[in-house]
Amino acid sequence: RSLWEAIFDSRAEGNDSYPSFQPRALLVLRLEQGFHNTEIENHTMSPEWGVSLGGERVLPLGGVSGKHIVYCNEGGKYAEYEADEHGFNNPKGLWAKESLDVAMIGDSFTQAACVGQDENTAHWIRQKYPATLNLGMAGNGPLIELGSLEEYIAPRKPKIVLWTYYNNDMGDLDFEEHVPLLMRYLEEDGFTQKLEGRQAKIDTALMELSKKIEAVVPR
Numbered sequence: 001r002s003l004w005e006a007i008f009d010s011r012a013e014g015n016d017s018y019p020s021f022q023p024r025a026l027l028v029l030r031l032e033q034g035f036h037n038t039e040i041e042n043h044t045m046s047p048e049w050g051v052s053l054g055g056e057r058v059l060p061l062g063g064v065s066g067k068h069i070v071y072c073n074e075g076g077k078y079a080e081y082e083a084d085e086h087g088f089n090n091p092k093g094l095w096a097k098e099s100l101d102v103a104m105i106g107d108s109f110t111q112a113a114c115v116g117q118d119e120n121t122a123h124w125i126r127q128k129y130p131a132t133l134n135l136g137m138a139g140n141g142p143l144i145e146l147g148s149l150e151e152y153i154a155p156r157k158p159k160i161v162l163w164t165y166y167n168n169d170m171g172d173l174d175f176e177e178h179v180p181l182l183m184r185y186l187e188e189d190g191f192t193q194k195l196e197g198r199q200a201k202i203d204t205a206l207m208e209l210s211k212k213i214e215a216v217v218p219r
Contacts, residue, residue: 004217006078007070015068017080020111021087021206023061023147024139024172026050027179031212043175050181051205058193059181061137061148063087064206065199072114072138079114086152086199087206090122094133101129103153105145106164107172110136125162136164141172143182150185151195 001009003019010017027049050059063069065087071079084090089111094100102125104110111134112120122134133156135148145163153161176182184191195202 001073001078002218003070003072003078004214006073010068010070010080017068017070018064018207018210020069020071020138021060021063021209022137022139023059023144024137024141024175026059027175029213031216045175045179049179051202051209053198053201053205057181058195058198058202058205059147060087060202060206061144061151061195062135062199062202063137064203064210066092066203071111072108074114079112079116081112081117086196087202088133088135088137089120090134094131097131100131100133100153100156100158102132102160102162103149103156103158104132104134104136104162104164105140105148105153106136106162107140107145107166107169108136108138109166110134110164111138112136113138129160133158139172141169141176143173143176143179143185147182147185147193151192 007017007019028044028046030046030048050057063083065083065085067083069081069083071081073079081089082092084092085095104122110121112122117123122132126132135152140148149161
């Protein structure tokens with residue numbers, strides 16, 4: 001099954017299901033060209049990148065919060081999870097903790113492609129360090145990961161930041177350095193999009209985008 005066939009099947013089973021909206025995909029997605037599952041290989045930024053919040057272009061770094069996420073399939077079964085309060089692959093409640101043991105930043109390996117909830121890295125780290133927050137999203141490169149650090153992690157001052165590097169990150173950087181918004185994280189001290197306080201509006205925008213994608217995916 002395609003990703004969207006799996007999402008539709010999940011909804012038929014009673015789940016409120018959505019895809020994992022990765023930041024990289026939101027930078028290049030062009031609905032007028034039809035949706036396809038290889039958008040992450042596109043190195044051309046879309047003029048309609050991200051989502052619009054009150055007329056402002058914003059790039060979400062998580063996904064739809066509190067929904068059932070159908071992620072990916074590499075071994076015959078789709079990996080699925082319940083998104084946390086900011087659309088990441090974590091148990092709910094970690095964001096309310098006063099302090100963090102570990103914060104994880106990275107791409108698909110960190111997000112947990114494409115394994116079950118008891119098989120991913122964050123799960124095993126939590127056996128010793130329960131307050132472990134995972135902000136990995138597939139397709140993330142160094143500047144998106146820096147954005148995740150600035151938006152969500154730096155204010156919480158975790159004891160350990162585990163920033164996972166993979167060899168495709170340098171290719172991702174070739175794309176990301178041409179995205180003005182992402183360069184602001186590097187060049188402007190203290191820059192943020194204030195994403196944490198805008199989650200409700202981000203959810204609404206991503207769910208509307210989902211409807212638009214559903215209208216053009218092959219059945």
